[in-house]
Amino acid sequence: MSHDTPHDLGAMRPRRFLPSGPLRGRIRVPGDKSISHRSLMFGALAVGETRVTGLLEGEDVMATAAALRAMGATIEREDDEWRIHGVGVGALLQPQAPLDMGNSGTSTRLLMGLVASHPITAQFVGDASLSRRPMGRVTEPLSRMGAEFDGTTLPLTERGLCPAIPFEYRLPVASAQVKSAVLLAGLNTAGVTSVIEPVPTRDHTERMLKGFGANLWVEEVNGERVIRLRGEAELKPQQIEVPGDPSSAAFFAVAALVVPGSELTIENVGLNPTRAGLFEVLRQMGGHIEELNRREVGGEPVADLLVRHSPLTGIEVDPAAAPGMIDEFPILFVAASMAQGTTTTSCLDELRVKESDRLAAMAAALTGSGARVQERKDGLVIEGTGGEPLRGGANSRTKTHLDHRIAMSMAVAGLASRDGVEVDDTRPIATSFPAFEALLDGLAE
Numbered sequence: 072m073s074h075d076t077p078h079d080l081g082a083m084r085p086r087r088f089l090p091s092g093p094l095r096g097r098i099r100v101p102g103d104k105s106i107s108h109r110s111l112m113f114g115a116l117a118v119g120e121t122r123v124t125g126l127l128e129g130e131d132v133m134a135t136a137a138a139l140r141a142m143g144a145t146i147e148r149e150d151d152e153w154r155i156h157g158v159g160v161g162a163l164l165q166p167q168a169p170l171d172m173g174n175s176g177t178s179t180r181l182l183m184g185l186v187a188s189h190p191i192t193a194q195f196v197g198d199a200s201l202s203r204r205p206m207g208r209v210t211e212p213l214s215r216m217g218a219e220f221d222g223t224t225l226p227l228t229e230r231g232l233c234p235a236i237p238f239e240y241r242l243p244v245a246s247a248q249v250k251s252a253v254l255l256a257g258l259n260t261a262g263v264t265s266v267i268e269p270v271p272t273r274d275h276t277e278r279m280l281k282g283f284g285a286n287l288w289v290e291e292v293n294g295e296r297v298i299r300l301r302g303e304a305e306l307k308p309q310q311i312e313v314p315g316d317p318s319s320a321a322f323f324a325v326a327a328l329v330v331p332g333s334e335l336t337i338e339n340v341g342l343n344p345t346r347a348g349l350f351e352v353l354r355q356m357g358g359h360i361e362e363l364n365r366r367e368v369g370g371e372p373v374a375d376l377l378v379r380h381s382p383l384t385g386i387e388v389d390p391a392a393a394p395g396m397i398d399e400f401p402i403l404f405v406a407a408s409m410a411q412g413t414t415t416t417s418c419l420d421e422l423r424v425k426e427s428d429r430l431a432a433m434a435a436a437l438t439g440s441g442a443r444v445q446e447r448k449d450g451l452v453i454e455g456t457g458g459e460p461l462r463g464g465a466n467s468r469t470k471t472h473l474d475h476r477i478a479m480s481m482a483v484a485g486l487a488s489r490d491g492v493e494v495d496d497t498r499p500i501a502t503s504f505p506a507f508e509a510l511l512d513g514l515a516e
């Protein structure tokens with residue numbers, strides 16, 4: 072049984088995304104989703120006032136804010152700034168109602184980490200998509216620290232343990248969410264909690280916790296990254312400027328590459344090396360993507376991306392690149408479907424447990440729009456059109472399966488199609504990028 076959230080209520084919102092003229096000008100994408108979640112969580116654990124600008128105001132991040140309020144933090148928006156009054160590590164309060172995580176895996180898994188070492192019990196509920204996603208990957212290590220769970224999928228109840236037991240955990244899957252859940256549990260755990268990361272994943276938790284004053288350090292042991300955190304931590308409030316989300320910029324970058332005549336500048340895009348893999352792969356395919364005005368924002372490398380329409384060539388994507396672009400495969404598949412030649416991807420089993428099974432969803436959506444796609448167990452093989460638009464048309468009805476990135480990827484496919492692409496439900500876009508359609512419509516006019 073899944074809990075009703077805005078996604079489950081009311082009618083689906085279908086839309087046909089029509090072929091577009093050149094995309095030109097300058098745009099800005101919203102704040103980074105991963106950094107926004109963490110700004111709220113760490114602010115809620117610091118004693119004093121944390122101020123955040125550029126916070127992503129999507130449904131996922133708002134689910135995190137609501138849960139933290141339910142556990143005692145004060146989180147308010149004043150003009151363009153978010154102000155968070157934290158309770159201090161160890162002082163989260165017992166929530167009085169189930170925590171509604173909506174569609175957000177990041178909120179769920181990271182908050183489960185926080186609750187694990189607090190003397191509180193919390194029930195987590197979510198929408199139909201989230202209720203299908205595996206939580207065993209966090210309940211297993213957090214149980215070893217002493218927390219108790221009554222299941223491995225939502226809805227589930229977690230009972231934290233204080234004091235919890237510090238331990239060393241080797242990640243069995245390349246997941247920043249699992250890494251972060253264990254480290255966040257370690258914040259209120261006396262002693263050293265360690266995570267061994269055989270394959271590096273996004274490192275926002277490490278960067279930001281250090282910025283908040285936690286005693287966290289990273290070692291290299293036998294070629295593996297080991298992150299160690301000494302608890303109990305005392306976090307100091309921070310002033311944070313959230314850079315633009317590279318995962319949101321990705322849709323516009325590919326749109327500009329595939330729509331003839333386009334030249335688009337996307338300002339203020341976060342280019343943390345653990346996140347920027349897509350732009351490198353697109354360059355390898357022949358995409359013109361220039362980084363202008365490289366600078367630092369909020370401790371993260373940032374640049375403005377100048378993207379020009381380019382003929383793309385299919386490639387074999389190096390599996391080692393996957394963690395650095397894990398959310399960008401749906402939009403890469405769209406680019407590949409219009410490239411010259413074959414694009415092969417592999418080792419992408421993780422895509423089957425995202426907001427939807429993204430391999431199956433994109434194979435079906437692109438095939439319905441006229442692309443030539445072969446679905447394999449761990450990746451897609453795509454035979455591109457050689458620069459011709461996708462057919463699109465009446466048979467192209469994309470099933471989004473409550474997955475924002477499927478909806479936005481196929482919207483971009485529609486811009487570069489002959490007859491437009493139907494998306495069955497645009498509502499999930501609001502989880503990560505509420506202004507997506509307005510921005511797109513503004514450019515495509």
Ligand code: S3P
Nearest residue numbers: 105177245246247248249397398
């Ligand atoms: C995220 C980690 C990734 C990513 C998600 C955000 C994070 O998930 O897909 O959108 O903020 O830590 P996994 O840890 O499941 O790979």
